[in-house]
Structure formats: structure tokens, C-alpha cells
Amino acid sequence: MTSSRRLNHQRRDLLGLMGGLATASCLPAPLFAAGADRAKLGLLIPPANGTLPGEAGGMYNDTMEYLIESLGLEAMTPDGYDAVLDRIAPKAELLAQRGAQGILLMGTSLSFYKGQAFNVQLTESLVRATGLPCMTMSTAVIEGLRAVNGSRLVAATAYNDEVNRRLGSFLTEHGFEVDVIQGLDIEALTDLNSVTPQQLIGFCSDVADKSADADAMLISCGGLPTLEILAPVESRTGIPAVTSTPHALWAGAQMLGVDSRIPDHGQLLSI
Numbered sequence: 001m002t003s004s005r006r007l008n009h010q011r012r013d014l015l016g017l018m019g020g021l022a023t024a025s026c027l028p029a030p031l032f033a034a035g036a037d038r039a040k041l042g043l044l045i046p047p048a049n050g051t052l053p054g055e056a057g058g059m060y061n062d063t064m065e066y067l068i069e070s071l072g073l074e075a076m077t078p079d080g081y082d083a084v085l086d087r088i089a090p091k092a093e094l095l096a097q098r099g100a101q102g103i104l105l106m107g108t109s110l111s112f113y114k115g116q117a118f119n120v121q122l123t124e125s126l127v128r129a130t131g132l133p134c135m136t137m138s139t140a141v142i143e144g145l146r147a148v149n150g151s152r153l154v155a156a157t158a159y160n161d162e163v164n165r166r167l168g169s170f171l172t173e174h175g176f177e178v179d180v181i182q183g184l185d186i187e188a189l190t191d192l193n194s195v196t197p198q199q200l201i202g203f204c205s206d207v208a209d210k211s212a213d214a215d216a217m218l219i220s221c222g223g224l225p226t227l228e229i230l231a232p233v234e235s236r237t238g239i240p241a242v243t244s245t246p247h248a249l250w251a252g253a254q255m256l257g258v259d260s261r262i263p264d265h266g267q268l269l270s271i
Helices: 003-017 054-058 078-082 085-097 108-112 116-130 137-147 161-173 189-194 197-208 227-237 244-255
Strands: 039-047 064-073 102-105 134-136 152-157 177-183 216-220 241-243
Touching: 039 085, 039 244, 054 244, 064 085, 078 161, 085 102, 085 116, 102 116, 102 137, 102 244, 108 116, 108 137, 108 161, 116 134, 116 137, 116 161, 134 137, 134 244, 137 216, 137 241, 137 244, 152 161, 152 197, 161 177, 177 197, 197 216, 197 227, 216 227, 227 241, 227 244, 241 244
Parallel strands: 039 064, 039 102, 102 134, 152 177, 152 216, 216 241
Antiparallel strands: none
16 A cells, blocks of 8 residues: 555544544645645644744745744653643644644654543544644654554654653554664753754664664654654664654645655655
């Protein structure tokens, strides 16, 4: 099955789970042709500073405009995630009022930390609040892993052991085998800024070396700078890599009918 057909099947499955919600609100919008107004993608950003992720500056700027609202997340822990849940739907409504044509909930761990049923509930709440196509970052990386035919995974993350345990359960729920999950043990979002691309390339390579059988890698955390490391990591490890922010924006572009291909930045962005 081709990646585009696989993505369509997955979205139909999600619609079935969302029982009764307006089908049209979850389907991709018409393709935005060159020269037309840019599609407007609303981003729910976890950190309190509410700035656009640096990687977004190099992705789809000719075809997409990013609108952002901050959730004020302070710590990448279950308690930290719990503290911002009530802000998600109201902030999504604000994005819709500002003209967003689709909503993407950033922050992988914010949507996977209570499992797949909770991830679906989050998506449902966003659709109900906005009437727009909506997706979480966790759904985006699952779509990405399937698009590169991943089945046996290694995961390099920013998280502590407890959040990694929950990620492993989430991936297993989706039918993946997980050989290795290793994190940088970061909880404060501000500490993510100290991770350099070269450090991240080395860390990902070390994690991949712990499995002889993995066929894909997940690099998880929307705060890690991963767009420019995709090709080097894949070259070192010999397996495709799916990462949080680049591939969430990839999925957001597809959700709005925008051409999602960015050559020379890893396997998935070239599809």
C-alpha cells in the first residue's frame, strides 16, 4: 500500500473512532496551489513563551502560514501535562477565530502520556471546539512511522523514564515492537535549548546501535531541533527517522492539502 493510501486509511479509522462528529471537518482541505493565499495552520504550542518552533521557519513558508497559541506548559511530566489540559480546547477556539483552517496540537508527550484512547479524546475535543480538521503530534508521528514501513523501533527522546515508559505503551498500542527507548532525562522545557544538533546526532546513533533489528527510529519531543539532523541520523543508522516537529508539520501540510515534500531532509519528507 502506498504511503498516501495508508494515510487515508488511517484518517478514515480515526473518523470511525470519533463517532458522530462531522466528517467534513476532518477531511483535508482543497490543495493550495502556487500563487494562492497560504493555508493557515493553527499550532497549539506547549511552552509558555509561545514562539514558533525554529524548524517551522524552514518548512512550507511559501504555502502555509502558522498561527500560534501557547498552552503555558512548564514541565514535561504527567503533572505538568495535567495542568494544561483545560487550556487546549479554548486555545484552539482562539486559533479558529483568528482564521486557522486546521489545528495541530504540538507536544508529542502531551498527547501520548495517557494512551491512545486519550489521544483520540483530545482530537475529538479539538474538532468539537473548532469544527476544523485537527491532529495531535502523537498521531502525526504514528502516521510517519507507518509511512516509512516501521514495525520494530528504537526511540531516542528528551524524556525521563516515566514518560518513556508511557511512550513505549503508546507505541505498543499501535502495533509497534519497541526494542529500545532511551531519554535525555529532561523535564524543564528551558533545558531543551542546551541540546545541540551534534549532541543529538551522537545520542540518536548511540541509541540505534543498541538494536540490530530495528527498522525505524522515533526521535520524540517537539522541543528537540531535528529538521537538520534527519539526513545525518539516517546516514549513520541506516534506518528512517521520524521526529516530532518536522513530521507533525508534514502531517499538518497533508491535512490541509499542501504539498508536504521537502527533499534532502530524510526519507519521510521526500515522499
